[in-house]
Amino acid sequence: MSADTLATATPAVELEGITKRFPGVVANHDIRITVQPGTVHAIVGENGAGKSTLMKILYGMQKPDEGTIRVNGTEVSFRTPSDAIGVGIGMVHQHFMLADNFTVLENIILGAEPSNVGVLDTAAARRRITELAEAHGLRVDPDKLVEGLGVGDRQRVEILKVLYRGARILILDEPTAVLVPQEVEELFQSLRELKAEGLTVIFISHKLDEVLDIADAITVIRRGTTVASVDPDNVTARQLAELMVGSELPTPETRESTVTDTVTLTVSNLTMQAEGQRLLLDDVSFAIHQGEILGIAGVEGNGQSELIEAIMGIRSAHGRLELAGQDITGWSTLKRREAGIGYIPEDRHRQGLLLEASLWENRVLGHQTRKPARSGIWVDRRAAKADTERIVEEYDVRTPGVDTLALALSGGNQQKLIVGREMSGEPAFLIAAHPTRGVDVGAQAAIWGHLRDARAAGLAVLLISADLDELIGLSDSIQVIYRGRLVAALDPSDITPERLGGYMTGAIAGNEET
């Protein structure tokens, strides 16, 4: 353990020898973490390293098999999250848990309503929320409906919700995953103020640059146990990442260009209108060449999903699409797929997998009409299974077998299966939407590698990602989408995530409109 400088104070949270076994696997093994009060303590580790189990234990959602938890020096044992809330531990989940049709105030007091002789005391609640918001620099309008708020505001509401319940120790689970760089900076500003107030923040993240920026102490978890406690001042992001995976790791860089002159996909004047009057896609045109990765940057909800689904033929749009010189505008999704369009969907559970079907059946999905899955009117089970074995092998999908249900796999392994599937049958063009979202560092590197190899082999890729490093690192050119329009074409070799974030939020743009 480091942080000797603060060793005099009673630690806010002390975990000692925490072990949690699930039959067959050890999720946590002898975890030791000491969190000093009034600090931001980051916990980093790959997906599946045991971070979430640990947080569930600390938040009373699961009981450890061994080990002790001490909060402010007192040993505690939680049976439910309310016990944890009782000693001042609050958790902000990665996926917001807010009721859209309630106001900010209603959401904050939900479940902890102040009452005055059985009557809801809104005035008292409002006073307290305003107090909290001002004290911690979390500005929100208490009377606004949550459905009208952006992600950054929603997150502030979540934090206020926890503070309102009297939390002095905050657990933030991947809080920056959904934010653009500017919002991250705002969040960090709030966290610094919370820290200044003497609150303790436990910050779980993947994004190492951010961790280094905000954390006062860092604990690395690998394979269920704490492998290192480091001081952010004398460690680099790369060293940290290597501690996380336990080996050297690659970067998303693809500098040597493989772009050719042959155009694979041409999108011209693509326009899509919502039921009302708003344009979801507004005159979008671009071309992708063989061996080119075109990155689309944008804050979520600016037309990326619509663009993808229009190209896949899932939603209809006006405009023209050409694949290798052929007009595919009127084609069905099936025909487009048969013509060589691969699709890594943004939400693998919604569009990419049959969770309750076996892996080999998932291999068949999207390839029903093509070899090796097809043989006449039949599904060729043997060939499909054999080819799934190949994917499992080549893409390092960790599974007991190809008959296992897809839901049993971790997110990273599911994603590797999808990538393997979409790369089979030699596609000419691939849509990769958030190809490494929710995927651990190891799998991320593997997926980047596969994309890079396919690009070198002449694949045209449309890459959509919220991970700006990935976008900048992999793309040969970047287009920014804002309110359904392509507003800027950028060269990834001279752009920073900050500038890109400016374009994405509409802060920098010549043709900005409201």
Added chain:
Amino acid sequence: MPAGLNRALLTLAGAVVAVLLAIAICSVAIIVAGGEPLAALTALFDFGESARAQSNSIAVFLNRAVPLFIAGLAVAVGFRMNLFNIGVEGQYRIAAVCAAYVGSTFTAPAPIQITVIILVAALVGGLYALIPAVMKVTRGVNEVIATIMLNYIAINLSSFLVRGPFAGQRAEGELNVTTPKLPESAMFPDLNFLFEGFGMLPPTRNGGLWGFIVVAIVLGVLVWVVLERTRFGFNIKASGLNGPAALASGVNPKTMVISAMVLSGAIAGLIGLPEILGDRGAFNSNFTAGLGFLGIAVALLGRNKPVGIAIAALLFAFLDRAQGALQFAGIPPAVITIIQGAIVLLVVVANEVTGRFARRLEERRAAQQLGRNTPVEVTA
């Protein structure tokens, strides 16, 4: 153990527990009704005193299972893709009356005559199911509502047809209206010789053991092959498990709704045929009703798989058959309905429980795999 086998065994165990629990619940109901549960249980297995009565009981049991099995198959085809064809009831009635009438208008050699009747029944059932399918894909009308409403139309329409345009000669003093009698060549040969093969007396009641059971078995195998082995079956499964993923994979949801619904309706059309071709030789106003609704329960119980549906149909038929025997034992036969209802409910619960258990088991197995493949090196 392979993952598939594991899941199947778990399902079976769940079903057995559900059936035992249902019997326990019914024992309570029987005691409340003033009966003796043990007596009821023996009555369930009471096939009669005489050899003839026993043969008859077995024939009645199997004859009841056949239409239930076909009804279960019809419902299951829709259920597999989350398409709730509640209209099986209406589809089989309208198909039965049409097929019985068409069959009575001509005489041909038996194979041709029977084939034509089967085809007409499937065609009418399929066409009637096409109505809600078209409404769903063109106008987004929920198929549950559409098929329930169409049931009323079909039930009343078939009553009208048998009374009016399709009415045949009514015998002196006969109160039931009926379609014209089918020619002899339309009657499906019975399987009574099987009883002789087992050294039993051939059954005599209601035309003995209906030969249509052979058609039902063939149909069951066909449905299994289509659902489990063909691309069409894969598309149905994919659409049922995850609509958006199926769509993204290139499956056209409209085509799937129409084809699955028509297939379901065509199978439903055959439900009435065992009775018409095996015994009555006509569709009349006291034709067995409610098979379509029972089919929903049978499909649920059988987890939408042909083998499961066959077992469920046999179980339901076995219980139905015991109604007479229960009455002799002084126990209200409504107990059977309670058992059936309890079984369906409990099996649905058991499916959910075993399903979750199986999933957790697989997740664990996959997690173990993850642990094995990663080299263990915990150094900082």
